[in-house]
Amino acid sequence: MLHSFVTKMTKTAAAVLCFVSAGTFVSAQDLTSVRLSSLLGEFSTEVQEIPSVQLAFLTTIPSPADRDIQTVPRDLYDREKIAAMPEATGGSQWECLAEALYFEARGESVRGMFAVGEVILNRVDSARFPDTVCDVVNQGTGRRYACQFTYTCDGHAEVISEPRAWERVGKIARLLIDGAPRELTNGATHYHTRAVNPSWARVFTRTAAIDSHLFYRQPVRTASNG
Template identity: 65%
Template structure:
């Protein structure tokens, strides 16, 4: 008791000693905070941002802008064209989702086993084409270089496997919100991204 009272000055009882000790600690803390630089305090209170994994895909224009210009073979060209003519007005996430559908079809034994085969399936047959731009009678001219550059990067990321296929839950069909095809009433809707609704048939792709 005497030792405690001596250590805190005038305190003579346990309660007084406790109050005096608390007051001293508060005073010391206030002095320390007062002498600390504002920048140091800000660093202490600001959460540290977790850096993205190297090579991790982010569905943003900023991420695409950081990617090198893409190029590739015929499969890359076919996928890039499909994204350009079918979804260049969509969000980046929406464009990745459309690419997912095409690659999900490639993996399904109910569709051709190549990107170009999937995209051109039914082309030239009335009401049979799978992607409208391949049979709408319009020339397939690339008139927006920036949009072409973006979809090319998306196609490259998807074909190389750098982008995970987890946006549409294995969807093999999609349509814009402006239409409602008959099959949309019986297939399972898996996602809604931008102006597109995504569906999976009652059967699933072979790998999912």
């Protein structure tokens, strides 16, 4: 029943957004209230089981400003536009992503840096990998041949010696964490440089080739292939 409620709620919100965006001069709040009042009446018992925070999220139509955040700027991968952005900051997850981009991709184009970031965030979203950026980046670190990102186990200290490159990757990490589209690698969860040829690359699906990296998506497990 909860699934049915969420499904109907999603359809209602979508209908409201389409109605308003079509240019009909009606209050989105008024229209939403009518639709939701009817819908909530159908699921009065189930609604009581939903935490108030989740219910508020489900029943709130995003403002135009919020929806604009999802708009993909045409110059997202323009190095000069990135340079003009204010310096980025963030917490530990932002720092882990920025550090990975610095050591894995700072010599790549902006697209190449975004692509590496996509792989890390695709792993965060995958049930096959840890569920935080820092845990993904540091998975296997300290175990011989087990680290996922070479810089975490190459025996060298992670020293940021190029301030401008650090500032650039910090901005890209911020954009990715804040929801920039992942449209470059088609869901890739792995990559390697063109200088190497790992055994897994023969069985994974190649999804993109950007700068010095080749990107791959891990095959989906099924009952037949284990």
